Amino acid sequence: MNGFLTSVGYDRWILPALLGIPLLGALVIWLQAALGGRDAGAAPRAAPEESAAARAGVDPRTAVDEIATGVAGPARVIALATFIVEFIVSLGLWPAFDPADGRWQFPVDIAWIPSWGVRFTIGIDGMALMMILLTTLIMVLASLGSWTYIRTRTHSFYALMLVLTTGMLGVFMSLDLFLFYVMWEVMLVPMYFIIGIWGGENRLYASLKFFIYTMVGSMLMLAAIVYIGLAARNPATGIPTFSYDYILQNVVVSPTAALWLFGAFFMAFAVKVPMFPFHTWLPDAHVEAPTAGSVVLASIMLKLGTFGFLRLAVPLFPSAAMNETVRSIILGLAVIGIVYGALVSMVQTDFKKLVAYSSVSHLGFVMLGIFALTVQSVQGALMVMINHGISTGALFLLIGMIYERRHSRLIEAYGGIARVVPMFAALLTLVSLSSIGLPGTNGFIGEFLVLIGAFKTVPIFTIIATTAVIFAAAYLLWAIQRILFNAFTKPENEHLADLNPRELLIMAPLVVAIIWLGVYPAPVLRRMQLSAERFVTVVQGRATSQSRVVSTGERPR
Amino acid sequence: MLAEALFFSAVLFTIGVVGVLTRRNAIIVFMCVELMLNAVNLSFVAFSQVYGVAGQVFVFFVMTVAAAEAAVGLAIIIALFRHRQTVNLQNINLLKG
């Protein structure tokens, strides 16, 4: 397998290809639409300018159910095909990745804007590898999950999904801070449109909130990135550099500056994670987003926040991040998020909102794992990232499926439906259990590793965080009881149809992943081992060396 | 002598400013602006006593420009007058917010 991959030069083109394929797919969709594809199945009609409907201001295309007219067909097929190709191509990363190699793998380094020292540097390590695989998998499922959910303007929808993929993958691959920022922002716009156009009733509010929240953080990060790039500038030419490796090895900023810079990065990532109290955009965005939007948001985009902490914020400014006060505050927020998210999700009436708040809780575990700074906790954090992507993604997909049938996300609209939709019930139960963290499912591995690792360094926080296992069971079991079980009191649910084969196909890989990662996570853990270890050693090493530099640098005066 | 001239210039300028602030007739306001320009001209002339001819050259430029400005300005005022039948600035508030 590896021999074959090497023979086709896989290690050289893989990462650019992963970024390029979705763009290519988007281009094909656009061409298909532009070449009249949009109108292919629609009833013949006059040019929009002339038609009476258009004159009356009624858009002939907004209300068109493109599934029924067949317009959507090519778009979703192209998108799905692209995502599948992307996924298959990305699968080669699994065997080709060398878990024992601590360097960046599959690196590509091209000058981009030489005058500003900006380079197109990409490469991955173990944690990026897993995130990339998660992304490519989830995108296939998300597009399948939108198959009939998205009924209007399908071309635009799928094109945006494809562009979004490039942005997210770009963030995971970037080894240049400038590129990182660009990719970080790139994924914002498609998601804004996805929520804003295909979302629920309150979509305008939710999409704007999502955008503005994210932007507050990312703009501060922008300023911080410029600052570090300039701090790392070449003294001879004065050209800044944004190379991650170079900055990591060479740049030492004053402790005060480090604190401010870390603060800027913290804002960007904490909003994205989202950490309490920056989380309130999440429930709104999740609730209003279409299924695919929620899935991508939960499965991947939230991980970008924690990924940012792991990749940038903490390793670059360990003296600030691991400053006792700062660390305690962040750990405190993480733990508050864990418990708070669980408690608040317990009282939600909207199932999507419930899952959204549960994300706050789960991502709190990731933050706890990162800032506890042990190999186990960091590995656990990475596992929680993956697991949350799988489990919560699956939950949102399931909610989307039932929403398509019943057009309600309210828990009280259901009850006892396990009788009419047994397959749905079985899958929802399984996925909920994995989200609860039942041993034997993926959810347990991550939480367990985070907690057992964190206990070594921050026992009190860990014990508080552990109580979430209780609340998690409370909110999810209570919810699925009210949806699946209890008396069957809503006659309108009598005609609910069970999942169709396509929907089963969506769930199948997730179910496999839930069990596989729960029973045999070792291959995944092995691949992320070096990333986690390097994170811990780099942070510890730099934290001490930075404080040493500072102390020796200031004392002589 | 210089100080007196400069003071006088400053007073004239201030009178112009106050005129602009207090008067409501567009033409009078414009005249006040002209007053301010001429106040500045006075300064230029005064300074050219010290530094040579450049200041006086400047004054000529200013006068020329002021004339051109007056031409365009009056044209605009007339254009507006055609629409509103008034040049009272208080009534001219269609554009706001």
Place this chain on the structure above:
Amino acid sequence: MNLAMPSVFDLTQPLQLTAALTPDLVLIIGAMILVVAAAWRPDSAARQRVVGWASIVVTLLAMAAVIYFLIEGYGAGPGPIAVDNYRWMVDIVILLGTLLTLMLAIDDNDRELITAPEMHVLVLLASSGMMLLAAARDLMIVFLGIELMSISVYALAGINRRSIRSAEGALKYFLLGAFSTAFLLYGIALVYGATGATNLEVIGQRAMANGAGGPLFVIGIAMLLIGFGFKVATVPFHMWAPDVYDGSPSPITAYMAATVKAAAFAAFLRAWLEAFPSAFNAWHPAVVGLAIATMVLGNAIGLRQQNIKRMLAYSSIGHAGYLLVALAAGTSQGASALIFYLLIYTLATFGCFAVVSSLTRTGAGTVRLEELAGLWNVRPWTAFGMAVLMLALLGFPIFGGAGFFAKWYVIQAALQSDTPQTLLVVVLVLTTVVSAGYYLYVIRVMFMRPRLEGLALPVRSGGLTRFVLVATVLLLLILGIVPDYVVRLTSAGRPQLRSPARAAPYAVGGGFAQPQPMLRR
């Protein structure tokens, strides 16, 4: 033209001075010829178009001259005008804006039934004034340039004689403009009184020699700051801008918002870098204050607007604040950032006004935001273009094209100064978030709202308007991916500073003392 021109002009020689002014003269002479041509026959729509096209040709000629000078890399000795890349780069921005204005104006005049061909001539004359401003190295030239520009633009603002709004805007612009000119002039007089010179270079040298300069000098700078601040519409000297932008014909609004601002900023920056670096500590707090007030208020008031032209007016005020950040850095790198920003901002602004112009119903003069609702459904490409432009103004990477790089460059320049402008940068990024409130609102209205009941479809816009829209959007998008060439161009385009200014010892293109023939490499 004298083919044996020296590579460094001696500006004391009238012939060489004239040669150094060639591009400006091309424009002025062209304008003179056209004004005669315009007056030759009665006004008509056809003449308007012909004169418009002729003006475009003149502009292109001037542009060619500018590019020639840029390629040849001429320099100049001491004198009233500068011959450096900075001037040529600003000229390119100005001429680009002129070109786009003319293109939009031809179509817009058609729709608004403005038959006056002298409109195009006035644009050319205003642009000549701007080019003078870009070249000015003497406060006298600055004054002449500003007045040439302003008087033409007063007339342009009121060019639609049928529109009361246009007339009102012109009157406000004129009265307040003249008022502020008096301050500018007073500032010139005081600086002249303090240093005995009007040449920027000489002022800089004498101020350096005398220390920070006396109260006369400082008050002079303050007055100049007020004068320039008015021209570039910084808070609190911005009050005219929304009303005038609102009242003027859309192409002229774009011209004022982008090109006038560019020219004024060019002179503003040159004066500040060449004449007043020694007074940095005096003017810096004021500039910082103006910048913060401008960024905050411009964007905050923008949030309230329902009229797209007014919204863009406040947006342009906000951008003036961002440009002030580059200026506050007080470095030659700030100058590069400023040029780059102006270029991108010009593209984005004209793109926006192309959309506005194409959506304006005859006689309405403007577009209300709710008219954009559901634009995606009826004019998908216009909506797409507008979205790109909005994101460009917001400073968003990739989707907003080069808008992000412009902002990036300003931030970089601000932080790279000897005294990093961290406060300004923070305010900049935060107010950018505020500005997202109205930029995104436009996108939201276009894409996520249904079209208003009973609203007729916008009429098909003219070819030139569409060309402007497509060209600006494409340029923005392309520059958003491969900006390096333009970055190098602008980073070479710094004022040639002879006096030891506060310029950071930073150079990408190999220093600023010697002019660099950028395009030839």
Place this chain on the structure above:
Amino acid sequence: MLPASFALLQEAAGVAHPLAGTAARWMWALPLLPLLGFVINGALSIVSAYHAGPADPGAHPHDAHPSVEERHEAHTGHDVTGGGAHGDDHHVVVRHRFAGLATIIGPGVMVLAFGLAVAIFAAMRGAGDAALHTPFVQRYFEWMPVGDLRIDAAFQLDQLSMVMILVITGVGMLIHLFSVGYMQDDPSYPRYFAYLNLFVAFMLVLVMGASYPVMFVGWEGVGLCSYLLIGFWYLDKANADAGKKAFIMNRIGDFGFLVAMFMLYANIGTLEFEGVRAQATALGPSVVTWICLFFFLGCTGKSAQIPLYTWLPDAMAGPTPVSALIHAATMVTAGVYLIARSNFLFSLSPVASLTVVVIGALTAIFAASIGLKQWDIKKVLAYSTVSQLGYMFIGVGSGAYVSGVFHLVTHAFFKALLFLGSGSVIFAMHRAYHATHSAEDAQDMRNMGGLRRYMPWTFWLMLAATLAIAGFPPFAGFFSKDAILGTVFLRARESTLADAHWLGIPGNIILYACYVLGLAAAFMTAVYMTRMLIYTFLGPNRSGERERDFLGEAPWIMTGPLLVLGVLSVAGGWLNLPESIPIGRVGLLEHWLDPVVGESTLRITHGAAVEASSTIEYSLIGAAVLIALAGIVVAWVMLRPERLVPKREARQEEGFERVLANKYYVDEIYDDAVVQPTVGVSRNLLWEGIDQGLIDNVMVKYIGTGVPRLFGWLGSQLQSGQVGTYAWVLVVGVLFVLGAFTIR
């Protein structure tokens, strides 16, 4: 990759062990067999219930579905309905279409597993005592290899897990067989067996795991199955509630389990039993106490001890065989197993051990007292289970690990028998009520009475079990209970526990007190068990005239397992005869478990073997027997079944009776003190207050967007359209700029 590492790991670990070549090498098949059963039964269940939805579920929501009639027919035919045999929906009895296959698979895998267990047991016996001083560990693959943390998927076979395996597979097999009859008409028949199989698989993982995390897999897994089975008839809200309550209460306990594991790892870096056993003595005394207490928190959840016991009575909502298997014989004893397994930790911490004893004793008496006034036959048994679990904890807490396990085993026999017997009774009652379309409560003893005539086999077997639980010699319970009470008495005289202090009270006083409590609980046990027997089987019948005709013995598939359990309940005591009653081979179990718990037992007794004078021994035995007899007699004399009226005519209890009938209102107290405040705080304070109020409104809306809007409003007010105003603003700006220039 997997098979290779599998073989490798296995070889590395097992090559030297005497069991390596024997049947024990197949021990991985023990949990896999029921797991296989789960997979097949689960597939049968879901396949039979699943009807693929339309390809486009969102299209035309009302036309795209198959016709109502068609689907309805499909449902009543063979769908997974939550109604079940228990509900009052009087459904048409149609056997599940895969019932035959499920019958073969479900109990079949259990028979195979039990056979394998017996073979392994034989192999262990064959290997001889001396060879088995280290457990036989099989490593399959690395489960969580992270840094210095290494958790393998590994099973461990030793004497203790062997006992548990035999109980689980043996009793489990019998209950599976019983279920074939009991659940025969249930429309979700395969689903039932799927869950039951899965439970056994997890239970085996629990007892076979070679490390705490693997055990935890089983620990939570059985909790899951318990949840699923309690809520098996999920359309009844009470059932679903009970399942959820069980899971959440167990989770509270699991929290303790987790924290204990964290502390272990943080302090000694390993979580494998052998590793912990080797390094346990290196732990500081307070650390080990905390670890044990957290583990015990886990036990209180899983084994239904104070304060987390309330889920177990509610768990009776599940099918009765489930109550027998999970909530009596196996799962709920996992806590006891955990302490017995962790004997090397608990024996190091007298304080934690005393806590276990105290909680056990309090639970024993508390639950027994509630059992006195319950009318639901299963509730009586449920509280009895809680109470008996208390005994087991008294045993393992006081360091009598063998006695605790012994009682666990005998309790598994007689309590399973009691539950299955009650199952038979309920089955008969339900059948009768079903036949007459009556909505009466088939589980309430007030509706029973005189059933001896209709189901004599069941009566006699229940009688045996009752005598066993009451501690009547020579039934199984007598020996095990006596062993526990006797040990507590002896420990009070001489042990590390007696020397320690618990909350300032000397340990020996506590132990004596617990002994007395144990005796009192034994008395109550005898009373309420006799009461149950009398009300159910003796006196006049209160079922109703018409129903009487339908009452009768259950089919052989149900009574057969009862018979086997009956024999075990009678003879189970011979597993571990005390030396004082040498009516067979003495101390079999004690000898068997010695390699596992012997060392720890000695540690608690200061290294001395348990020795007591025969006088004390016999008087202790005498006391126990007397107490049991007294209880039976009191019940016999005081209770008047002929005065009892059916449930619908019953009056409200008064006074303390009412408190007992309402279980001391503990559920209500928990609800008011914990559940409602938590939900209320979450909703009103956290969500509406902080999330929506403080963050969204105050921070974001008022401050975040309000401040820019305020500026915008102000600026826009100034923009009045008046040139005069503009000029004023300009001049004010001039003044500001001039002012700024004076700042240096």
